[in-house]
Structure formats: structure tokens, C-alpha cells
Amino acid sequence: MAEKIDNEQVRKVAKLSRLELTDSEIEEFTGQLGAILEYVEKMNELDTETIEPLAHCLPVSNVFREDIAKESLGTEKTLANAPKKDETYFLVPKILDDNSGA
Secondary structure, eight states: OOOOOOHHHHHHHHHHTTOOOOHHHHHHHHHHHHHHHHHHHHHHTSOOTTOOOOSOSSOOOOOOOOOOOOOOOOHHHHTTTOSSEETTEEOOOOOSOTTSOO
16 A cells, blocks of 8 residues: 655645645645545556546537627627726736746
């Protein structure tokens, strides 16, 4: 069986995910993640050699609507509820700094 997950691993994953967790949350998630990994380990014991992979467990047909061109909302309606806008554009916060090279 694989090693059990510990508090430090949960802290590391939380840091990588940019989550701030309390000590009690770390304890709770350690137990929960450990239980999930134990369940997956049990599933790894199953013989699935003769089982065909599925994309979905239920029969699914094409659920897309017919592609029909329609009149657009227009700039005024589109930007009506925008928190920040500049004439005909949405204004969004910068996500890359000037040193990003992008």
C-alpha cells in the first residue's frame, strides 16, 4: 500500500493551490485525502483487463443546439453591467507584470 498522506503534504498542496488553511482544516483534509487515497488503492486491486474504457457511463447523444447565426446584443447591452469599461471594451485587472516577457 502507498504511504499515508500527512499534514506536511496537505500544507504543501494548500500552498501550491494558494489556500490558507487553519490547523484544524489541515487535520480534517489530511483524514479526508487519506480516505480517498485508500479507496483508490482498493480500486487498483480490481482486474480491469477485460473492461472497455468509457467516455461516459450513460449513453449520450449530441446535446448541442443547431448553430444558427443571430443578431448580437450590441456593445451597449453587452457592457451594461460591466464593473469597469472603456467605451467599447471591458477593463480587466492585469495578470502579468511588466517583467513577465509576455
